[in-house]
Amino acid sequence: MKKFENFSEWFDEILFNAEILDNRYPVKGFAVYKAWGSRIIKRILEILERKLEETGHVPMLFPLVIPEDAFAKESEHIRGFSAEVFWVTHAGERELEKRLLLRPTSETAMYPMFALWIRSHADLPLKVYQSVAVYRYETKATRPLFRMREFLWNEAHTAHRNWEEAEKQVKEAIEIYDFVFKRLGLSYLILRRPDFDKFAGAVYSIAFDAWNPDGRINQIGTVHNLGENFAKVFDITYEDIDGTHRNVTQTCYGFGVSRVVAAIIAQHSDDHGLILPPEIAPIQVIIIPIVYKEVAQEVNIYAKEVYEVIRREGIRVHLDDSDDKTPGEKFYYWEMFGVPVRVEVGPRDQKERKVTITDRVHLRRRVVNIEDAVKAIRDLFDEVERELARRSKIILKELITDASDTSSLNEIIKGRKIARVCWCESIECAEKIREVSGGEIRGYRIDVEEVPERPCIICGQAAKKVVYVARAY
Numbered sequence: 001m002k003k004f005e006n007f008s009e010w011f012d013e014i015l016f017n018a019e020i021l022d023n024r025y026p027v028k029g030f031a032v033y034k035a036w037g038s039r040i041i042k043r044i045l046e047i048l049e050r051k052l053e054e055t056g057h058v059p060m061l062f063p064l065v066i067p068e069d070a071f072a073k074e075s076e077h078i079r080g081f082s083a084e085v086f087w088v089t090h091a092g093e094r095e096l097e098k099r100l101l102l103r104p105t106s107e108t109a110m111y112p113m114f115a116l117w118i119r120s121h122a123d124l125p126l127k128v129y130q131s132v133a134v135y136r137y138e139t140k141a142t143r144p145l146f147r148m149r150e151f152l153w154n155e156a157h158t159a160h161r162n163w164e165e166a167e168k169q170v171k172e173a174i175e176i177y178d179f180v181f182k183r184l185g186l187s188y189l190i191l192r193r194p195d196f197d198k199f200a201g202a203v204y205s206i207a208f209d210a211w212n213p214d215g216r217i218n219q220i221g222t223v224h225n226l227g228e229n230f231a232k233v234f235d236i237t238y239e240d241i242d243g244t245h246r247n248v249t250q251t252c253y254g255f256g257v258s259r260v261v262a263a264i265i266a267q268h269s270d271d272h273g274l275i276l277p278p279e280i281a282p283i284q285v286i287i288i289p290i291v292y293k294e295v296a297q298e299v300n301i302y303a304k305e306v307y308e309v310i311r312r313e314g315i316r317v318h319l320d321d322s323d324d325k326t327p328g329e330k331f332y333y334w335e336m337f338g339v340p341v342r343v344e345v346g347p348r349d350q351k352e353r354k355v356t357i358t359d360r361v362h363l364r365r366r367v368v369n370i371e372d373a374v375k376a377i378r379d380l381f382d383e384v385e386r387e388l389a390r391r392s393k394i395i396l397k398e399l400i401t402d403a404s405d406t407s408s409l410n411e412i413i414k415g416r417k418i419a420r421v422c423w424c425e426s427i428e429c430a431e432k433i434r435e436v437s438g439g440e441i442r443g444y445r446i447d448v449e450e451v452p453e454r455p456c457i458i459c460g461q462a463a464k465k466v467v468y469v470a471r472a473y
């Protein structure tokens, strides 16, 4: 399969042909999201934002620019991000008195405002989200959707009375992301990052690492417990019930919209093109009339009737009755766009008041009566959704391989897989793991407890954690 042999080329072809993104914009790392891609993104964000609203998050929109002094307040944070920040230094010819930066993430834009808003325990918890673009001058090679200098995400930021409540919030955030990613049929590992690789300024970080056909991890979401680290430097305090003044405890989490789109393409699609879960497909059903000269009129009238029957039920349906393509060309065209269900309407279907329905995953045809069409289509939606999730899960399982020594570790990473290794938690051994394999420690699972069954793969001392090692975007 081309997808697994030449992922990069396969992926770029889908981006371009399915009109998701045009990477020819004349600034490196910036790209244009085209109509099909934008519609998919809109639907993904709808699922996420609905869930955020249901759990008490409120939408806000913070400015794109951050003043230098606010950004510089948290020392770990600035150390983590300063190398990749875009600066705004001039207005026309005049140099700005105070340099501004484009948000690489919004902690330092939001938290000075949190300090103004939060006064008492009654103001807590505060749970804010926004869906925006962020800017990071990536120095590694940029890749469309995976690693861009402008990328779309949704970020949420919360403030709480104490550590326990922040811990509960971390759990809720993980559940929200897990819910949305599962709805999209994605498979991933939920990993706690090793301390040396946590978010700059966090107490700890958890990441959703999705598999990719080239063996590289695609991090689609992260959740951080910030403790009081930012509250201390931004002076975000509140008066508790007993009258004492305390720092808030904070969490933040980011949902990488561009990367989620990349994961949907990478995990679900095939050599015919895109395959979309029905819930986010801009068009869920494509109707293609099979027209022959003598009966063209009857078939076209019947196709319109079928269209109305399906549209009435709230299904996003499109009738492709253009005459610039043959039916066969239309099949290929809409397969590339990943429309989950195709309905063919030919002279025989018309005569018998039937339709021929084909799903995008297996391309299996079946004939049903027009009265049963909507039910059959909805059943196929469920089937496509289940099948995408099932296939993706199997591949993730196949990609994970135990490594008991450095040569097998090296082989696994070179073979574009994810290695499962036992590790003593020392930085020296983590560095060695990278040296011998080219992969990095992504972290240990938090959804299941895994007890090391072997000593550390590098030093042979007692291992403390079972960790996953892979190359990453």
Ligand SMILES: [Zn+2]
Pocket: 423, 424, 425, 426, 429, 456, 457, 458, 459, 460, 461
């Ligand atoms: Zn070790």
